[in-house]
Amino acid sequence: MLAGAKSAAKLGGQKGKRMFRDPTVMLHNVVLSLSDSFDLVHPVVADHQQRVAYTALRMAQTFGFDLDLQADVMYAAALHDIGILSVADKMCVLEFDVSDIGRHAEIGSTFLQGFPVFARAAELVQHHHRRWDDEPGWEGVDPRTRLAANIICLADRLDVSTDKDAGILSQVTSVKKKL
Numbered sequence: 001m002l003a004g005a006k007s008a009a010k011l012g013g014q015k016g017k018r019m020f021r022d023p024t025v026m027l028h029n030v031v032l033s034l035s036d037s038f039d040l041v042h043p044v045v046a047d048h049q050q051r052v053a054y055t056a057l058r059m060a061q062t063f064g065f066d067l068d069l070q071a072d073v074m075y076a077a078a079l080h081d082i083g084i085l086s087v088a089d090k091m092c093v094l095e096f097d098v099s100d101i102g103r104h105a106e107i108g109s110t111f112l113q114g115f116p117v118f119a120r121a122a123e124l125v126q127h128h129h130r131r132w133d134d135e136p137g138w139e140g141v142d143p144r145t146r147l148a149a150n151i152i153c154l155a156d157r158l159d160v161s162t163d164k165d166a167g168i169l170s171q172v173t174s175v176k177k178k179l
């Protein structure tokens with residue numbers, strides 16, 4: 001116990017009891033802070049994950065997902081590229097056509113699997129670059145999880161396809177062609 005904590009325990013007359021409660025932190029605040037810290041690494045990726053999270057969440061709502069699945073979609077989307085470990089790799093993944101795109105999805109998913117609250121988000125991150133028609137890659141994956149992962153994939157590709165310095169409406173045709 002630290003010296004300060006010892007004296008606090010004495011003052012409170014709570015010998016043998018914990019004087020400090022574990023802090024309570026809202027999970028979505030932790031997720032968004034983690035997401036922020038990741039995206040602040042380089043201006044090019046600034047807010048990428050949070051834009052993807054917003055778009056994916058709106059799509060999940062449109063599909064009528066229950067609130068738990070909406071939350072998992074938001075968590076997964078806000079952290080979907082957490083498995084990218086270098087700035088160079090971050091740049092690479094922001095290109096639209098990348099051949100070896102699955103590695104960071106595996107790493108990110110493995111990282112999230114360490115936290116039971118992110119169990120389904122981990123699965124969504126694992127599949128966030130898998131094409132809808134990638135058979136038999138989806139074998140054993142629950143259809144709702146598959147749809148949720150595809151929503152994140154679409155939101156992600158949408159984000160990397162748009163020019164943030166130009167008006168979004170003028171890009172509809174070119175973005176549609178890419179997707």
Ligand SMILES: [Fe+2]
Nearest residue numbers: 080081093129
């Ligand atoms: Fe990714």
Ligand SMILES: [Fe+2]
Nearest residue numbers: 048080081156
């Ligand atoms: Fe991404």
